[in-house]
Amino acid sequence: MRMMARVMTTAAMAVALPMAPAAFANEAPAQAAFDRFADTLGYRLTMVDNRPACPTGIDACFLSTITLTLPDTVPADLHSLSLYFSFVNRLPVVESDIFDHRLINGDVQQLTLKPGVTLKPGSTHKIKLWGVGANFSKAFGMPNAYLVADGVRARTIAATRPVIDPETGLEILPFVAPMTDEARLATKSDADKTRWLLPERAFALQADRQAPAATGVVILPKPARAVQGKGKPVDLGGGIALTLDGTDRSALAPALSALAAAGVGEGGKLPLTIHIGAPLLAPEAYVLDVVASGVTISAHDAAGASHALRSLAQQAAFEQGKLKPLHIEDAPEYGFRGLHLDLGRNFHGRDEILKLVETMAAFKLNKLHLHLAEDEGWRIEIPALPELAEIGSKRCHDPEEKTCILPQLGAGPDGTSGVNGYLSTADYVAIVQAAAARQIEVIPSIDMPGHSRAAIKAMELRHARLAAAGKTAEADAYRLIDPADTTAYRSIQNYDDNTLNVCLPATYRFVDTVVDALAEMHRQAGMPLKTFHLGADETAGAWVKSPACAAMIAENGGDPGKLTPRFIERVSASLAAKGLQSGGWSDGMGHTVTANMPAKVQTNIWGVLHTGAIREAHDQLNRGWNVILSIPDLGYFDMPYAPHPDEGGYDWASRGVDEYQVFGFMPDNLPANAATIRNIYAEGKPIDDAPTLQPGHRIAGVQAQLWSETIRTDGQVDYMLFPRLLALAERGWAPAPWTPAYQAGAAYEWGDSRVDRAKLKTGWQDFAGRAAAQFPLLDRIGVAYRVAPPGARIAAGKLEANSAYPGTTIEYRVEGGVWTRYAGPVAVGGAVDLRSRSADGKRASRTVRVEPGR
Secondary structure (H helix, E strand, O other): OOOOOOOOOOOOOOOOOOOHHHHHOOHHHHHHHHHHHHHEEEEEEEEOOOOOOOOOOOEEEEEEEEEEEOOOOOOOOOOOOOEEOOOOOOEEEEEEEEEEEEEEEOOOOEEEOOOOOOOOOOEEEEEEEEEEEEOOHHHHHHOOEEEEEEOOOOOOOOOOOOOOOOOOOOOOOEEOOOOOHHHHHOOOOOOOOOOOOHHHHHHHHOOOOOOOOOOOOOOOOOEEEEEOOOOEEEEOOOOOEEEOOOOHHHHHHHHHHHHHOOOEEEEOOOEEEEOOOOOOOOOEEEEEEEEOEEEEEEEEEHHHHHHHHHHHHHHHHHHHOOEEEEEEEEEOOOEEEEEEEEEEOOOHHHHHHHHHHHHHHOOOOEEEEEOOOOOEEEEOOOOOOHHHHHHHEEEEEOOOOOOOOHHHOOOOOOOOOOOOOOHHHHHHHHHHHHHHHHHOOEEEEEEEEEOOOOHHHHHHHHHHHHHHHHHHHHHOOOOOOOEEEEOOOOOOOOOOOOOOOOOOOOHHHHHHHHHHHHHHHHHHHHHOOEEEEEEEOOOOOOOOOOOHHHHHHHOOOOOOHHHHHHHHHHHHHHHHHOEEEEEEEEHHHHHHOOHHOOOOEEEEEEOOOHHHHHHHHHHHHHHHEEEEEEEHHEEOOOOOOOOOOOOOOOOOOOOHHHHHHHHHHOOOOOHHHHOOOOOOOOOOOOOOOOOOOOOOOOOOOEEEEOOOOOOOOOHHHHHEEEEEEHHHHHHHHHHOOOOOOOOOOOOOOOOOOOOOOOOHHHHHHHHHHHHHHHHHHHHHOEEEEOOOEEEEEEEEEEEEOOOOOOOOEEEEEEEEOOOOEEOEEEEEEOOOEEEEEEOOOOOOOOOOOEEOOO
C-alpha cells in the first residue's frame, strides 16, 4: 500500500505524439530552433523554505521555485509555448510573471505562456511554487521537464535530464539546487525534532555501536545454533563428491552453483551427503555438519537443504575454503520472509528481478511480491487484453492518451525512458521458474479498485476501438468505468480518474481474466499460483454519483461506503473458488466483514508504528488471518536511510530507516518497539496495546517494501534495498532476544527498561560484523548496495572518522588535496571531505564535509 500524507516536489514529464513525416516536412528549421531552445534553456529547482509565511488560504505550506534562464537566442514564434513538469505536492498557488498554471492530472503540471508575453533572450524568470506539505529532500525534484509548442515535437529541457555519478553509480539531478539551510528546510515546525544526519552526528551515533570484525561464524541470517570445533580445518577447496538422498540435483542446482562460486566445486574427493526428508525437522530446517570425513546435510525439504548449502557457501568464502569443524542446527523464526517490488510506478525489468531473486535466496528470503500495476503503469502482458501492456506500460506526451498514458513521475516526452516497459509472458514465466528453483514463491499483485488508472485508460482505448468497429457488446465487456458517473474526487496521489467501478460486471470479468492469465503463466512455469494480492486500496469519494452503483445499492442495500468492502469480499470469494488465497493491504482488508471473507486470507499491515500498526495487526490477527508485517517505518525501503536532503526516497512515514532500526525490530511485541523507535517527528512517544492480541495468534512473517516513485534506475533499487534487506532477512529468520514477552494491555514508552538494550547493542555489533563479511558476496552477485558515508569530526585539530560496518575503507581530502586513505586520527587545518568505498573498491559513498567548530 502506498500513501503520502504530504506531497512532494518533482520536476518533469511527457512525450511527443508520433506524427507522420509529412506533418513536419517544411518545419525542419522550426524544429531545429525549438530543439536548441530546449537544449540551452536554464532550469533550476530550489527548495526554498519548509516554514514560510503561507499565502492566504493555505495551511502548512512550503515554498519551492523554478528559475528559468533564457538563452541568447529564442525562437521567434513561441506564443503557444507550454512547459510541462512533474510536482507531486498539490500546488494551490503558482506565481509567475510569464506563465499561467494548471494541473493536468496526478503530478503532471502545465505552465502556459500568458497572452501577450514575449520571451526576451537572456532574461531570467522565477516561478514560485506554493505547495501543501513539505519537501525535505532533493530526491523529490523529478527529471525531464519538457517544452511543447504548435508545429513542433515536444522536447525535454536538457538541463533537467538525470545523470549518473561516476563515483557512486547513482542517478543525480544536477538541476536541483543544494539544500544547505537546516533551520529552514529540515522541519515544518518546532515540534519536529528531526535534525539532519551530518557527519559529526553520524560519528557520535556510530561510536556507540562500533562493531569488531567478524571472526567466527559469519552466516547471515544468524543460525539458531552454530558451534565451531577446534580440530584441524576441513579443506573444501579441493572439491566435493556429492551424494543425494531423497531429492534430485535440479532441486538444489542454484544453491550448488552458489557453493561453487564460493570456491567449493564438484569433482573432488571430500564427501558431501545431502539427505532430505528428516521427519523431526520443521519446514525449511536443516542440520549441517562439517568434519574431517566430509560434509553432511539433513533437511526437512529441498528448501532446508538449499539453505544449508547457502550457509556453507557463506562460511567457506569467509574461511577461504578451509573450514573449522562446524555443527549447525537451523530453522526460520517465521515462514514468510518477503520482498515487495513495485514495478508499477517505474519499471524494473527481468534482469534486475532475476538478480534480486538470487540475492533473496542467498539470505533465505522466500516470498517475492511483484507489484505489477499502478496508476502510472501496467507491467505484465495479458494476452487476451493486449492494450494493457501496449498502452498502459508507456508514459509519454499524448494529451489524449491514445498511444500512452500521461508522463507521471518525470517520465519524459518521448516514451523511450527506462521507466517504461513491461514483463512479457516469457519474462514472467522465467522469473517464476527462477524463483521456484530457489524455493521462492512469487505473489503477483494488481492494485484495485484504486490505483488503477493505467488499466482504466488502456481499457478505454480498447472500448473506443471496438465501438468504432460496431462491436458494442465486445467493447463494453471490459470497460472499467461507468460513463454516466459524474463523481468528482481526488486520490491521495491527486488523480481524478484512477478507480475501477466496482458496480459493473465488466470489472469482475476483468479481474477474472487477469487472474486466470497469471495462473496460466504460473502453470507454464511449473509452479502453481497460490496467492493473488488484489491491493484492496480505496479511493475516498468514488462512485457517489454513479448510476450503476446507485442501482446496486438500491438492489442490495447499504451505502456507498460499503462498496469497496463488498468488492474485496466478492473478489476474495472468487479467488477462493479458484483455489487461491487472497491478499491485500490492511486498511481495505480491515473494512470487510470477516464472515464474508474466506478462511485463508493474507493481509499486509502497513499502518505506521505509532499511529495504526498495532490496531490493524492485532485486529486482523484476531480474525485468524495470515498477517504479514509491512510497517512503513521499519519496512518501507523507499524511505531515506537517514534524515538528510541528499538521501533519496519519500519520507511520509519516516525521515530515516537505517539498518539498525530494521535490525532492532520486535515483530512479536509491536508495542515494545516504542522503546527504540521514534515517531516521524523524532519524538519518543508511548504506544498502547489496543486492541489486545488474543492468545494463540502470531504473525506469519515480515516483508520489505520498495515503492518506486523516486527510483528510476536498477542501481537505485540496489541502493535502497541493501544492506537494509540483510537486516530484515535477519529479523525474519532469527529471533530478537531483546524482545520482552508480550503481555496483553502492556504499553511501552521510549527507553523502556523492559526492552534489553544491552542485548540489542551486542546483537547489532554481531550482525554488523557478519553483514560486512557478506559485502563481497553482494559484489560478486552484482548488487550495488549502499555505501554509507563515514561519520567524522574534527576535535583538537585532528580528523577522526568511523563507519557503521567494520573494515570499511574511508578516504579523506583536504582543501586542494587528493583522496587519501584514512588510517586513524590525523591533524588537519580546515574543512575536510570524506567518503567510504565498497568492499571491492569500485564504488564510493556520497561525499560529506566536516568543518572545525561545527
